[in-house]
Amino acid sequence: MSSFAPSSVPTPRPGVLDIAAYVPGRHAAPGAAKIYKLSSNETPLGPSPLVKAAMARVAERLEIYPDGSAHRLREAIGEAYGLDPARIACGNGSDDLLTLLAQIYLREGDEGIVSEHGFLLYPIAIRAAGATPVVVPETNLTVDVDAMLAAVTERTRIVYLANPNNPTGTYLPFSEVRRLHAGLPSHVLLVLDGAYAEYVRREDYEAGIALVEGAENVVMTRTFSKIYGLAGLRIGWAYGPEAVIDAIERTRGPFNVNALAIEAGAAAMGDKAHVERAQAHNEKWLGWLTQEIEALGLRVTPSVANFLLIHFPTEGEQTAKAADDFLFNRGFILRGVAAYGLPNALRLTVGSEEANRGVIAALIEFMRGRNV
Numbered sequence: 374m375s376s377f378a379p380s381s382v383p384t385p386r387p388g389v390l391d392i393a394a395y396v397p398g399r400h401a402a403p404g405a406a407k408i409y410k411l412s413s414n415e416t417p418l419g420p421s422p423l424v425k426a427a428m429a430r431v432a433e434r435l436e437i438y439p440d441g442s443a444h445r446l447r448e449a450i451g452e453a454y455g456l457d458p459a460r461i462a463c464g465n466g467s468d469d470l471l472t473l474l475a476q477i478y479l480r481e482g483d484e485g486i487v488s489e490h491g492f493l494l495y496p497i498a499i500r501a502a503g504a505t506p507v508v509v510p511e512t513n514l515t516v517d518v519d520a521m522l523a524a525v526t527e528r529t530r531i532v533y534l535a536n537p538n539n540p541t542g543t544y545l546p547f548s549e550v551r552r553l554h555a556g557l558p559s560h561v562l563l564v565l566d567g568a569y570a571e572y573v574r575r576e577d578y579e580a581g582i583a584l585v586e587g588a589e590n591v592v593m594t595r596t597f598s599k600i601y602g603l604a605g606l607r608i609g610w611a612y613g614p615e616a617v618i619d620a621i622e623r624t625r626g627p628f629n630v631n632a633l634a635i636e637a638g639a640a641a642m643g644d645k646a647h648v649e650r651a652q653a654h655n656e657k658w659l660g661w662l663t664q665e666i667e668a669l670g671l672r673v674t675p676s677v678a679n680f681l682l683i684h685f686p687t688e689g690e691q692t693a694k695a696a697d698d699f700l701f702n703r704g705f706i707l708r709g710v711a712a713y714g715l716p717n718a719l720r721l722t723v724g725s726e727e728a729n730r731g732v733i734a735a736l737i738e739f740m741r742g743r744n745v
């Protein structure tokens with residue numbers, strides 16, 4: 374018989390209590406007449422109109438368990454991208470899959486590589502698996518492939534790369550992603566997170582399908598939360614080598630994608646025209662916002678996604694914090710990114726025309742008020 378100290382309590386595995394819980398973008402701005410939520414990279418166009426009808430049909434039979442293998446959804450994704458549905462796994466948001474990959478491939482004492490201003494879910498997932506995040510410096514707010522490769526040790530098991538990255542909005546050309554992959558030992562899993570892939574308008578960009586196809590150690594994750602406008606439903610997917618998909622299938626929740634999500638996702642995937650409208654809207658307003666903000670004397674990191682990073686002076690009264698409060702009180706909710714190591718910047722999501730014009734008008738007022 375073992376004896377227990379009277380004070381013993383359930384104890385999380387090492388690393389869990391080192392996690393700083395993920396803080397989502399704010400949503401309420403009490404007092405403002407109208408609120409523009411520009412803090413979480415959601416689309417101003419909302420989901421495809423086909424989604425509502427698909428969900429209404431499922432809503433009639435919610436007593437039935439969902440199809441645990443999300444066949445219809447995987448078929449729809451496979452058809453849209455020309456992929457084998459057997460190599461697609463779906464999740465309750467891509468967060469679900471990104472976290473599961475850490476659980477599957479990391480042991481205590483292992484290391485996972487992330488970049489300096491990379492998406493904050495990755496270190497959380499790595500720590501939750503009992504492993505150690507290794508944070509690699511960036512160059513010009515862009516992932517530095519040489520530095521990533523230099524950080525590889527015999528303990529490295531996983532490398533997370535958001536491309537384009539959130540919150541910087543910068544990206545790596547596919548040649549650089551290939552170079553990163555080529556430099557990794559074959560037992561290290563490269564996770565390519567393409568949450569914003571649909572927004573990118575660059576000849577030298579690819580989300581990574583071709584790389585997954587030719588390698589055993591690359592997996593790509595994608596989401597319905599951004600351009601498809603279904604963040605509230607939680608749908609993500611991964612395309613990977615058979616062995617990686619098999620491991621996900623064994624470890625995921627048996628009904629990790631709910632019935633509404635399966636039908637809504639399949640309907641959304643089929644509406645290419647809606648995605649094209651969202652791309653066109655973004656291209657127009659991303660450019661416009663960048664110009665307008667730069668005209669105010671503020672620096673903007675060139676973005677290929679549906680958000681941009683605005684840099685404020687480090688001294689004086691026009692700080693990021695002051696701007697955040699000023700805009701918040703007028704109903705424009707941006708995202709402070711101090712937790713990402715960017716205390717002097719705010720992230721702004723491309724919104725509706727009304728939101729975009731409104732936030733620029735408010736920024737002009739802020740900059741003027743502080744200049745006189």
Ligand SMILES: *Cc1c(COP(=O)(O)O)cnc(C)c1O
Binds near residue numbers: 539568595599607
């Ligand atoms: C928004 C985002 C996701 C998507 O997360 P979901 O769980 O699918 O909503 C994934 N990666 C990055 C970098 C993101 O910004």
